[in-house]
Amino acid sequence: xxxxxxxxxxxxxxxxxxxxxxxxxxxxxxxxxxxxxxxxxxxxxxxxxxxxxxxxxxxxxxxxxxxxxxxxxxxxxxxxxxxxxxxxxxxxxxxxxxxxxxxxxxxxxxx
Amino acid sequence: xxxxxxxxxxxxxxxxxxxxxxxxxxxxxxxxxxxxxxxxxxxxxxxxxxxxxxxxxxxxxxxxxxxxxxxxxxxxxxxxxxxxxxxxxxxxxxxxxxxxxxxxxxxxxxxxxx
Numbered sequence: 076x077x078x079x080x081x082x083x084x085x086x087x088x089x090x091x092x093x094x095x096x097x098x099x100x101x102x103x104x105x106x107x108x109x110x111x112x113x114x115x116x117x118x119x120x121x122x123x124x125x126x127x128x129x130x131x132x133x134x135x136x137x138x139x140x141x142x143x144x145x146x147x148x149x150x151x152x153x154x155x156x157x158x159x160x161x162x163x164x165x166x167x168x169x170x171x172x173x174x175x176x177x178x179x180x181x182x183x184x185x186x
Numbered sequence: 187x188x189x190x191x192x193x194x195x196x197x198x199x200x201x202x203x204x205x206x207x208x209x210x211x212x213x214x215x216x217x218x219x220x221x222x223x224x225x226x227x228x229x230x231x232x233x234x235x236x237x238x239x240x241x242x243x244x245x246x247x248x249x250x251x252x253x254x255x256x257x258x259x260x261x262x263x264x265x266x267x268x269x270x271x272x273x274x275x276x277x278x279x280x281x282x283x284x285x286x287x288x289x290x291x292x293x294x295x296x297x298x299x300x
Contacts, residue, residue, distance in 0.1 A: 109288075118190075118277050118291035119229070162228075172242060172284045173219060173231035 079163045084181040087157075093150040095180050097163030100144040106167050108139060109174070110148045112159040119162065119176070122148065153184045188212060190292035192278050198298045199268055207263040207295045211280030218261050219279040219289060220253055221245075229277065235261060236284050268299045 080098040087093040099108065109124040123130055123137045125146075130137045136149040150157055162179040191210045199205050211218050220232040231245040235255045246252070250268075255261040265272055275294040281287035 111291075118293050119279075121288050121290060124288065172217065172234045173221075173245070174229070174279075174289060175231070176229040178228055 079165055079177055081163050081177065081180045083178065086183050086185055087153045089155060089184050089186050090152055093153040093157065093182060095148040095161050095182065096145065098145045099165045102143050102165050106165045108146050109164040109166055110137065111162045111164065114159040155184050155186065158182060158184045190278055190280050190290055192292040192295050194295060195293065196296045198300065200300050201270060202267055204264065204266045205268055205297065207276050209261045209278030209292060211259060212290060215280035215282055216258060217281040217284045217287065218255060220263050221277045222274045223277060224274045270299050273297055273299045
């Protein structure tokens with residue numbers, strides 16, 4: 076699976092949009108971009124995933140650049156409960172089945 | 187709840203003892219995964235089941251670690267002769283099938299080996 080690069084930490088004011096970037100410049104055509112988050116002492120929580128089109132669900136939006144070498148997870152109105160480590164994962168549709176979690180971005184939502 | 191459940195939630199054991207960790211996947215999910223997360227570290231893949239068979243055991247760190255799955259549902263991860271470095275959170279995930287299907291995680295079992 077392609078390697079991803081994320082900033083180690085970010086802050087966001089409560090109520091504002093949180094934009095979390097991820098670089099995956101070596102992504103190949105059959106690899107999806109997944110986002111998970113892990114709130115302290117809990118298991119990872121699935122957020123969203125996409126292949127090349129932008130995606131939106133009740134939790135977040137995923138914006139993937141046209142060349143697919145980077146993406147941004149957007150939490151439109153961050154709350155204190157969104158404080159967590161956010162992981163960007165690139166994963167092929169075939170082959171290895173496990174997820175490779177890097178170090179992620181620690182998002183702190185500030186009151 | 188219809189999520190992945192794990193038991194026990196916490197386990198404290200003495201070095202050298204054996205432990206068994208249980209995972210109940212989401213009903214109907216054929217794929218099941220075990221990961222572990224040491225303090226302050228990322229997730230480390232251990233083993234993947236498709237049905238009752240384990241096509242990928244590449245992450246098991248030593249022969250003290252084993253896992254089985256029966257009836258295509260519940261899975262048990264067994265650690266024999268536990269060592270202090272086995273202390274970690276052991277996470278289970280399941281997905282509808284393998285491949286790119288989304289994995290959903292349980293809350294984990296926190297294992298402390300004294």
